[in-house]
Amino acid sequence: MSYLCRVLPDHRLGIALFAGPLTVDDFLGSMHGLYEHEDWQPGFAALWDSRRVRELVLGEQDVAAIVRCTRDLAPRMGTGRAAFVVPREIDHLIARLLIRLTQDERRERQAFREITDALAWLGQEGLDPAVRESLDASIG
DSSP states (O other), rough: EEEEEEEEETTTEEEEEEEEEEEEHHHHHHHHHHHHSSTOOOOOEEEEEEEEHHHHOOOOOHHHHHHHHHHHHHHOOEEEEEEEESSHHHHHHHHHHHHHHTOOOEEEOOOOOOHHHHHHHHHHHHTOOHHHHHHHHHHO
């Protein structure tokens, strides 16, 4: 699995891109990589893009680890929104379950099948196409 975390301070946006099989270690690593990034500020929006994920590898204990990590990082996340782009049906269902388990009044989370819908919900529909292409080309 490979992932890449980027923070775009000018857009008040953090982005995590995933490709290949996604394990809990990768996801937890990306959470720390994004929310502990030197350019991240609490309150930025977050985009979790799993359009290139081929397989989601999660067990029961992994779900608990994600919930714990989300709670631990809540102060670094701050208020705002996090959008998860999960086009595959099973992954979309799991994302919705995780969103439910990590509900927090400070941060809204929602799963989307399309990147355009996620960006619109985050108020980032105007994100420069060159930036989007650069991000898409960065992981593969």
